[in-house]
Amino acid sequence: MNLGVLTSAVGLFAVTNVDDLLVLALFFAQGAGRRGTARRIAVGQYLGFLAILVAAGAAAFGATFLPEAAIPYLGLLPLALGIKAAVSAWRHRHDADDSPAGGDxxxxxxEVAAVTFANGGDNIGVYVPVFATAGAGGTSVYVGVFLVLVAVWVAAGRWFATRPAIATVLSRWGHVLLPVVLIVLGVFILVDGGAFGL
Structure with a gap:
């Protein structure tokens, strides 16, 4: 295995997914004390990231599932989920305990997959030329490294969400931060991509 490709894959994943750490930590905080949270977040992260890889790989090798002009509209996914989370937080603002221990x-x-995929529009744009120039062998190395690093990212998001200082902030403000982050992310994707002529 080419060490240069391996190093490049690790660096490329880190720089294109650093923003996912905050979103993952917020998802873990939202599901704190609930059964199956880690599994659902990991499955969602993998589903979303696999969709990114399929879209980037297909485009790199001549096919495309999404027209270039459609990518900015992916911002509607986190925007809608953020609004939904904000409405839910508002409705439950007076609840004494919003985190039932052991509850599902x-x-x-x-939801995690949708946010991951929508946030991956920039990833797709970066991965397409890399995959196209790396060829099938190099692309398989990139994909393998990326899939291993998704697990590392999920573990890191969980780790951040369980640090006492961070956990305290997230448990107190996570119900507000998650909708805000998702809405801002959605708006940024829409504006940055020029959706609706923005």
Missing amino acids: GGPRAL
Whole structure:
């Protein structure tokens, strides 16, 4: 295995996914104390990231599932999920305990996947030329490294969400931060991509 490709893959993943750490930590905070949270977040992160890889790989080798002009509109996914989370937080603002221990709840795998994929528009744009120039062998190394690093990112998001100082802030403000982050992310994707002529 080429050490240069391996190093490049690790660096490329880190710089294109650093923003996912905050989102993952917020998802873990949202699901704190609920059964299956880690599994749902991991499954969602993998589903979303696999969709990014499929889209980038297909485009790099001549096919495309999403027209270039459609990518900015992916911002509608986190925007809608953020508004939904904000409405839920508002409705439950007076609840004494919003985190039932052991209860089944928290983020759903498909919600995590949607946010991951929508936030991956820039990843797709970066990965396409890399995959196209790396060829099938190099691309398989990139994909393998990326899939290993998704697990590292999920573990890091969980780690951040469970640090006492961070956990205290997230448990107190996570119900506000998650909708804000998702809405800002959605608006940024829409504006940055020029959706709706913005």
